[in-house]
Amino acid sequence: MPGLEDLYREIILDHYRSPRNRGELESPPAVRVEGFNPLCGDEIVVTLDVEDGVLADIKIAGTGCSISQSSASLMSAAVKGKPLDQVRGLIATFKGMMSIHESTLPSNGAGGEPVEAPEPEAIDVDALGELAALQGVVKFPVRIKCATLSWNTLTQGLDEVGVPA
Amino acid sequence: MAELTPATTEPSLDAATLAKDFPLLAREVHGRRITYLDSAASSQRPTAVLDAMREYDETTHANVHRGVYSIAEEATRRFEAARANVGRFIGAPHPAREIVFTKNATEALNLVAHAWGRTHLQRGDVVVLTEMEHHANIVPWHMLAAERGIELRWLPIDDDGRLVLDDLDRVLDGAKVLGITCMSNVLGTLNPVAELSAAAHAAGAVVVADACQSVPHLPTDVTALGVDLLAFSAHKMLGPTGIGVLWGRESLLESLPPFLGGGEMILDVRKDGFTPNDIPWRFEAGTPPITEAIGLGAAVDYLDAVGMEAVRAHEIALTGYALGALGDRFGDDIRIFGPPEAEARGGVISFAFRDIHPHDISQILDEYGVCVRAGHHCAKPLMRRLGVNATARASLALYNDEHDVDSLVEALDAAGRFFA
Numbered sequence: 001m002p003g004l005e006d007l008y009r010e011i012i013l014d015h016y017r018s019p020r021n022r023g024e025l026e027s028p029p030a031v032r033v034e035g036f037n038p039l040c041g042d043e044i045v046v047t048l049d050v051e052d053g054v055l056a057d058i059k060i061a062g063t064g065c066s067i068s069q070s071s072a073s074l075m076s077a078a079v080k081g082k083p084l085d086q087v088r089g090l091i092a093t094f095k096g097m098m099s100i101h102e103s104t105l106p107s108n109g110a111g112g113e114p115v116e117a118p119e120p121e122a123i124d125v126d127a128l129g130e131l132a133a134l135q136g137v138v139k140f141p142v143r144i145k146c147a148t149l150s151w152n153t154l155t156q157g158l159d160e161v162g163v164p165a
Numbered sequence: 166m167a168e169l170t171p172a173t174t175e176p177s178l179d180a181a182t183l184a185k186d187f188p189l190l191a192r193e194v195h196g197r198r199i200t201y202l203d204s205a206a207s208s209q210r211p212t213a214v215l216d217a218m219r220e221y222d223e224t225t226h227a228n229v230h231r232g233v234y235s236i237a238e239e240a241t242r243r244f245e246a247a248r249a250n251v252g253r254f255i256g257a258p259h260p261a262r263e264i265v266f267t268k269n270a271t272e273a274l275n276l277v278a279h280a281w282g283r284t285h286l287q288r289g290d291v292v293v294l295t296e297m298e299h300h301a302n303i304v305p306w307h308m309l310a311a312e313r314g315i316e317l318r319w320l321p322i323d324d325d326g327r328l329v330l331d332d333l334d335r336v337l338d339g340a341k342v343l344g345i346t347c348m349s350n351v352l353g354t355l356n357p358v359a360e361l362s363a364a365a366h367a368a369g370a371v372v373v374a375d376a377c378q379s380v381p382h383l384p385t386d387v388t389a390l391g392v393d394l395l396a397f398s399a400h401k402m403l404g405p406t407g408i409g410v411l412w413g414r415e416s417l418l419e420s421l422p423p424f425l426g427g428g429e430m431i432l433d434v435r436k437d438g439f440t441p442n443d444i445p446w447r448f449e450a451g452t453p454p455i456t457e458a459i460g461l462g463a464a465v466d467y468l469d470a471v472g473m474e475a476v477r478a479h480e481i482a483l484t485g486y487a488l489g490a491l492g493d494r495f496g497d498d499i500r501i502f503g504p505p506e507a508e509a510r511g512g513v514i515s516f517a518f519r520d521i522h523p524h525d526i527s528q529i530l531d532e533y534g535v536c537v538r539a540g541h542h543c544a545k546p547l548m549r550r551l552g553v554n555a556t557a558r559a560s561l562a563l564y565n566d567e568h569d570v571d572s573l574v575e576a577l578d579a580a581g582r583f584f585a
Contacts, residue, residue, distance in 0.1 A: 004532050008583070040524050041541040041554040063554055065522035066584070146524065 006136035007143065008066065011074075016066040021076035023059045025049060030057070031161055035153030037145055042068055046153045050161050055079050055087050060150065067134075067143050072150035074131050079154070084163045091151055093127055098148055099138050177475040180483075180566035186211040186467075187564055197534035200572040205350055205378060205513050205560030206538050207400045210464070214403060217463035218456050229455055230429060230446070244455050247462030248445070254465045255376075255395070256386035257412055265411040265418070265445040266453050270377045271301040273396035273411035276424045276448060277373050278305035281394070284422060285341060285371075288314040292342040293370065295320040295328055295356070296550050297349040300543040301396075302375045306344065320345075322550060326352035326503040333361075337368040345372065347379035347390070351542045351556065352503030353484070353510035355379070362391030371417070377401055381562070382480055382511050384473040393417055399457065404464035408457035411448070418444040425450035476563045480512040483561050487514055487570045494574050498581065502551060512561030515542070518577060521584050523557040529583055533576035 024032070025047040035044045042064035049057040058080050060072045075094075079087045126132075137147045159165070184190045187209045192199050201209060227237035229244045245261065252260025267273040282305075286292070292306050296319055309315055318336055321329045326349065337343065343365035348355050362372045374392040379385060381402035387395055394413045400406040413421075423430050423441045427450035433440040441447045468476065485507035491499055491514070500517040504510045518526055523539035530537055538558045541548045548554060559573055 004529065004583075007528065013584075039540060040522075041545065041548060043554065063522075065524035067524070140528070143524070143528070 006139050009133040009136065011130050011133040012066065012070040015070035015073040019060065019069055019073040021059050021073065021080065022061065024061050025057060025059050030059075031157050033153050033157040033160065034062075035149050035156070037064070037068065037149050039142070039145060040065065042146070042149065044068065044072060044150050044153050046072075046150060046157055048154070048157050048161075050084065050158075050163065053084050055082055055084060058154075064149065065143075065146055067137060067146040068149045071134055071147045074134065075150050075154065078129065078131055084158070087154075088158065088163065088165060090127070090131075091155055094131060094134075094151055095148065097128065097132075097135055097138070098144050177478050178471055178563060180479060180564055181568075183471065184564040184566070186213065188212060188215070190564060194534040194536075195532055200533075200535040200569045200576075202559040202561065202565065202569060202573060203536045203538050204381075204562035204565075205401070205558065207406070208381060208403050208562055209564065210403055210405065210460075211467050213467050214405070214460050214463045218405065218460040221459040222456055226456070228452055240455060243462075244453070244458050247458040250462045250465050251410055252412070254385070254469065255380065255412060256388055258388060259415045262444055263412055263415050263418060265413065265448045266458055267396075267409040267411055267448075268407065268454070269400075269409035270375065270396045270398040271409070273409050274301050274373070274375065275305045276411055277394050277396070278309050280421045280424045280448070281371070281417075282306070282309045282315075282342070283313075284420075286313060286315050290315045291318050291340045292316070292344065293318045293320060293336055293340045293365075294344045295346065296322045297326070297328075297352060297354065297544065297547050298344060298346055299350055299375060299377070300545070302344045302346065302373070303546065306342075319546075322352075322354075322547075325505065326354045327509075328354075328356055328361075330357075330361075333364055334368070337364055337370060340365065340368055340370040343370045343372045344375070346375040346377075347395075348376075348382070348511045348513070349503065349544075349547075350378050350513060351515050351544050351547055351558065353513035353515075354503055355383075355510055358390045358392060362393075366391070378511060378513065381468075383477040387412055399461040399464065402461075402464055403467055404461040405457045408454040408461055410461075413444075415444070418448075421448075423450070424448050427451045429453070471563060479563060480561055481507045483565060483567065483570065484510065484512045484514070486567055487512075487559070487561065487573070490570055490574050491516070491577075494578065495581075499577075502556060512565075513558065514560065515556040515558040517553060517556060519581060519584070521580060523555045525584065526557045526577070526580050529580035530573070530576045533572065533579060535573055535576045537573070 044062035527539035
């Protein structure tokens, strides 16, 4: 049975206590997207500036649990200043690490048997840097939606800007 | 509710002994004895309920109201006996005719909005709801509002989670429906249902009560409550999932058209139409949850044997103990929602603890075998009124004791240290 230390890594707690890139960019010109987790009522607001094929700036607002907040903070630090194709690639890698498709998850508070984390070879964890700390979330299926909330919201924002998927 | 049981200093039931009747409560989680504090979401089932369902399945099962052979007749008799038993348990004047079995309480409330609402409500009509309703007594009315332009009006709550009734007459003026929860699934607040029913009737409104949280925890008498329709769920009162109950005043049920169409709910079907069945079967299209009805009947027998007065007295004492223990240990670090007096509420204790998110609280508590709910509890309008996205919620039942509350306090303390 997975332990709490698998979930609450030190990096996660650090980003939870001291979130990076907090706030909102002025919108417009920034694109503003809201995300909701119907399970817990958490809300997240992602504002982003896209300039010359680069995610020039990003800020995160809203409230949520330590996993959703730290994931959003880690994400903002990882994608800020990156070319858009790299951002898309990082999103894909991160969601790959979350291994099981969210559409198969219970969305209404139901639990489930913990599932095994994906084989390390299956994804390029090295490319994720600090984000790899969120790998343990996979062992707590109910919390995966917390970890992916900000990423799905960012994806929605990129779609709105018309960034190729 | 107006008819509160007086507090007693000594619990009049022995929760630790009762807990032995519930097999699940013997299991361990993360190497610790489970502390189950989520009965407001779903209660555990005693062996008596599990055995009754198994015994029925092994000895009697056949479809009801159809066969003429012996076990079919027996199954029908036992199914209808369970119905009458449930009706008697809540003081129904006509237990055999006024109890409708549904899939759950949500379906029961949808039945009301659909069958009663579509018959009686037109554009501009007013439905009054309280700010503390569960989504199940909100969304069906929203759907009707979208369909036919009815107006939803809201009875507000104060900062202690009590209904504000100063403006009641104005809010009820012209109302056709008052939808009200007997006991809040978030705040624990016991509402003055009898008083509100009288006011609603004076205004010409029908009263639709959500009794999911009250029926399992205190004596219920639909006549004393004065409501017209009342919904509750078996799985919150020691029974199985898959079956809910709608009680309706006989004359009112008789005036209602069917809800779902199919077998069982008809007397006759022709190429040019159909004739609906008598109540309560008119509202029970298709094969009903038979085994579940047997289980619900056994749950009612179990609660009767313990005695609902004793259950209520126990839960007042234990709620008082929990409110005291949490307040003493955590002081300003904990914010408990709802009325501060145990007598004014049920054993549902929602709280905010420091600035730790309810999800994280629930996760740490699980490590200690303590099961509490975290989320919006299907009451988002109430969450907005409280100014939170979610709360953690510990809820008590007849099988919980002070030891369970102590485990909650210790685990919360650990959560506080973890996120310090």
